[in-house]
Amino acid sequence: MAAPLLASSALIAIGLLTAALLCVRRIHAQRLLREELAARNRAEPVLHALLEGDEVEHHRGADDAALAAMLAELSPSLTGETRTAIAGYFESTGAIGRALRGATHPLAHRRAESTAALGDMCSDQAEPALLMALNDRDPDVRLAATRSLGRLRSRAAVIPILHSLACRHVPRAVAANAVLTIGVAALPGLRTLIRTEHPATRAAAVELLGRLGNPRDGEALRDRLTDEAPLVRERACEALAHLGADDVGQALEDLLADDARSVRAAAAAALATVGGPGNASRLLEIVHDDCAEVAEIAAATLAAIAPGVVSREVTDENAHPRLQHAASMLQAGLA
Amino acid sequence: MRTAVEVVGIMSVAYAAAINIVYLLLWPLARRGMKRTVRRRNWAWHQEALASPLTPGVSIVVPAFNEEAVILDSVASLLGQHYPVFEIVIVDDGSTDATAAGLIEEHGLARVTPAPRNLLQYEPVRELYRGRGPTDVTLVRKENGGRADALNAGLDLARHPYVCVTDADSILDPDALTVMMRPVQEDPERVIAVGGTVRVANSSRVESGRIVEPRMPAGRLAGFQVVEYLRAFLYGRVAWDAIGALFIVSGAFGLFRRDVVEEVGGYWVDTVGEDLELTMRLHRHLRDQGRPYRITFAADPVCWTEAPADMPTLGSQRRRWPRGLWESIWRHRSMMLRRRYGTVGMLALPYCLVFEFASPLMEAAAWIAFPVGISLGVIDVEIVFAYVVCAWLFGTVITLIACGLEERGYRHYRRGRDLRRMLVAALFENMWFRQLVDIYRLQGIWDLARRRDGWGTMKRRGFGTA
Numbered sequence: 109m110a111a112p113l114l115a116s117s118a119l120i121a122i123g124l125l126t127a128a129l130l131c132v133r134r135i136h137a138q139r140l141l142r143e144e145l146a147a148r149n150r151a152e153p154v155l156h157a158l159l160e161g162d163e164v165e166h167h168r169g170a171d172d173a174a175l176a177a178m179l180a181e182l183s184p185s186l187t188g189e190t191r192t193a194i195a196g197y198f199e200s201t202g203a204i205g206r207a208l209r210g211a212t213h214p215l216a217h218r219r220a221e222s223t224a225a226l227g228d229m230c231s232d233q234a235e236p237a238l239l240m241a242l243n244d245r246d247p248d249v250r251l252a253a254t255r256s257l258g259r260l261r262s263r264a265a266v267i268p269i270l271h272s273l274a275c276r277h278v279p280r281a282v283a284a285n286a287v288l289t290i291g292v293a294a295l296p297g298l299r300t301l302i303r304t305e306h307p308a309t310r311a312a313a314v315e316l317l318g319r320l321g322n323p324r325d326g327e328a329l330r331d332r333l334t335d336e337a338p339l340v341r342e343r344a345c346e347a348l349a350h351l352g353a354d355d356v357g358q359a360l361e362d363l364l365a366d367d368a369r370s371v372r373a374a375a376a377a378a379l380a381t382v383g384g385p386g387n388a389s390r391l392l393e394i395v396h397d398d399c400a401e402v403a404e405i406a407a408a409t410l411a412a413i414a415p416g417v418v419s420r421e422v423t424d425e426n427a428h429p430r431l432q433h434a435a436s437m438l439q440a441g442l443a
Numbered sequence: 444m445r446t447a448v449e450v451v452g453i454m455s456v457a458y459a460a461a462i463n464i465v466y467l468l469l470w471p472l473a474r475r476g477m478k479r480t481v482r483r484r485n486w487a488w489h490q491e492a493l494a495s496p497l498t499p500g501v502s503i504v505v506p507a508f509n510e511e512a513v514i515l516d517s518v519a520s521l522l523g524q525h526y527p528v529f530e531i532v533i534v535d536d537g538s539t540d541a542t543a544a545g546l547i548e549e550h551g552l553a554r555v556t557p558a559p560r561n562l563l564q565y566e567p568v569r570e571l572y573r574g575r576g577p578t579d580v581t582l583v584r585k586e587n588g589g590r591a592d593a594l595n596a597g598l599d600l601a602r603h604p605y606v607c608v609t610d611a612d613s614i615l616d617p618d619a620l621t622v623m624m625r626p627v628q629e630d631p632e633r634v635i636a637v638g639g640t641v642r643v644a645n646s647s648r649v650e651s652g653r654i655v656e657p658r659m660p661a662g663r664l665a666g667f668q669v670v671e672y673l674r675a676f677l678y679g680r681v682a683w684d685a686i687g688a689l690f691i692v693s694g695a696f697g698l699f700r701r702d703v704v705e706e707v708g709g710y711w712v713d714t715v716g717e718d719l720e721l722t723m724r725l726h727r728h729l730r731d732q733g734r735p736y737r738i739t740f741a742a743d744p745v746c747w748t749e750a751p752a753d754m755p756t757l758g759s760q761r762r763r764w765p766r767g768l769w770e771s772i773w774r775h776r777s778m779m780l781r782r783r784y785g786t787v788g789m790l791a792l793p794y795c796l797v798f799e800f801a802s803p804l805m806e807a808a809a810w811i812a813f814p815v816g817i818s819l820g821v822i823d824v825e826i827v828f829a830y831v832v833c834a835w836l837f838g839t840v841i842t843l844i845a846c847g848l849e850e851r852g853y854r855h856y857r858r859g860r861d862l863r864r865m866l867v868a869a870l871f872e873n874m875w876f877r878q879l880v881d882i883y884r885l886q887g888i889w890d891l892a893r894r895r896d897g898w899g900t901m902k903r904r905g906f907g908t909a
């Protein structure tokens with residue numbers, strides 16, 4: 109009987125201890141929250157002074173941390189001299205140096221935290237360390253580095269980020285957003301990479317060139333419509349649609365017969381933007397495509413570029429259900 | 444007789460010890476998983492995901508049957524999602540109330556001709572409505588065929604590559620979809636399904652389809668379900684996910700890659716546990732094909748649901764669960780203890796059978812054997828007392844740990860009185876709520892043996908009630 113009694117007593121003790129711990133943690137957390145709010149209130153005038161370019165004296169302790177957190181929240185949306193002021197502030201407080209040391213910490217989560225913080229501090233001093241972090245063994249560190257390089261608008265990072273994207277070392281959305289944040293400064297790198305050997309890198313570059321480029325890039329992108337890699341052809345269709353390129357209707361129409369269904373779907377979708385009534389007859393055939401998704405897109409495109417053709421076709425009782433759907437969408441003003 | 448009672452008594456004690464050991468083994472996994480989740484929030488990249496034009500689209504599919512009381516709140520909550528590209532597909536599964544009429548009027552939906560892909564099987568679609576405004580709302584009206592059937596229809600008419608399934612009595616946090624998609628965006632090649640956390644919304648403050656202040660329910664029954672859900676999701680699912688053995692993506696809140704679900708034929712309509720069955724089937728299919736994949740759990744995205752607040756509704760729900768569990772286990776029994784199915788076949792399925800399905804049977808056997816054993820003088824009354832106390836205390840400690848995970852990771856219940864209520868619920872959940880649930884589960888097993896099926900009814904009170 110001694111053993112069960114002992115076990116019961118131990119369990120009661122553990123239970124009570126856990127419950128007490130929860131209450132203590134809650135009290136502590138609420139105190140921290142109150143202190144943080146007060147520190148933020150104290151830091152607010154300093155923040156405004158800093159953003160207006162005034163000299164700011166160096167704060168210590170909680171206020172310093174609160175100010176840094178507030179600056180970090182604002183930094184992605186700021187440009188020009190304000191960013192320089194923010195970088196100057198963080199350099200003077202030694203925060204950059206601490207974050208750079210943190211970026212080489214043996215623990216991955218510490219490295220990731222520091223790498224993410226470096227992006228919010230707006231200082232170019234962080235660029236070499238962040239470029240190194242793109243090759244870190246931990247995915248969170250690579251992700252944080254990509255995001256930070258984007259926030260620093262680092263031109264040197266365009267090619268490494270696209271390589272990381274192609275190798276799936278960083279999420280597509282994050283890498284793409286970083287390059288898009290870098291903006292037109294990324295264009296030279298993208299223009300070089302659309303002809304690189306690695307298909308996935310080519311595809312990523314084509315996709316982003318479509319978002320960032322100008323009509324002059326249309327010619328180079330059109331060449332990618334005949335790329336040997338289906339992924340590149342697919343992305344080229346999307347890119348040309350985004351650029352609103354002229355005279356690509358026929359080239360896209362040719363891709364409606366592509367072996368890869370993703371390419372057929374992308375071509376059909378692109379025709380909705382850059383196609384015209386001349387592409388209607390081929391699209392009408394694609395409405396019967398074996399792949400339901402391709403057929404669906406073709407019907408929607410047809411409704412967008414040749415509504416008259418859709419209306420005419422559905423007068424036939426045996427018209428394809430997708431055409432009937434497209435016609436009803438037109439009628440409801442939803443196409 | 445004496446020997447039989449003795450054997451049952453010993454087996455019960457051994458079973459209780461085994462289940463406690465399993466829970467103990469899951470603890471470090473849950474702790475590590477939650478710690479990682481909390482840490483990763485420091486460099487969460489929601490802004491990037493929202494701003495990126497390359498974030499994939501998601502179709503939110505909501506099956507609805509006679510949900511006029513909650514459907515508008517639910518859709519309002521879904522429309523408030525902070526996600527760049529999504530559509531909402533409501534599947535009215537032959538409702539006899541004003542579910543569809545309310546939606547058509549509220550969102551100005553226009554009737555269009557349906558053009559289903561017919562990649563999945565489901566009862567015929569009668570009408571299709573699409574939104575005119577900037578909100579992408581689709582309403583599918585079909586013949587009644589049950590929840591799984593409605594989900595298949597929704598999947599077949601969804602337009603985006605990922606599908607998030609949820610219930611009409613649920614409210615998603617505004618960031619839920621963004622956070623849910625994070626594992627997908629990080630590993631789009633392999634992640635085919637993501638489960639999210641489901642929590643009890645009863646008594647919480649709801650404004651414009653959003654939970655603005657989570658509160659502990661005023662009613663005891665719903666209060667116990669709060670801690671029960673915490674244990675199931677923050678403790679259980681996080682731990683199973685850590686070893687790649689997540690065996691269920693909850694039907695109340697789950698995300699799937701549409702093409703893979705289509706490939707396996709969608710939801711199985713002849714079960715009441717369609718979410719568990721689909722998850723098992725996805726594991727099986729991809730393992731059979733030797734394709735790399737991940738079915739994972741994200742603890743951060745939260746779906747708030749209305750938990751049964753009265754005994755008949757709770758009973759109807761809990762009687763269904765063992766049936767669904769058994770149907771899935773039986774259908775995929777060939778995965779059991781087979782190494783090719785990895786941790787799912789070697790650990791998760793045996794766990795489901797031995798500790799999830801059989802536990803009410805074992806408890807019932809113990810409750811019969813102990814009094815009989817005491818009256819025959821085979822079992823010492825002190826041993827029984829110690830067993831009951833230890834089982835209760837251990838269960839309480841596990842539930843308290845789950846509450847600790849909530850407190851460490853989220854601190855959703857801000858008010859001191861809610862924390863008190865949560866602790867009280869954790870202390871007493873194992874005292875009578877678990878036994879009550881076991882009775883319902885036994886009834887469910889009895890229904891299964893008599894081949895009685897059906898979903899039963901779920902009485903809705905609307906959000907903000909006990």
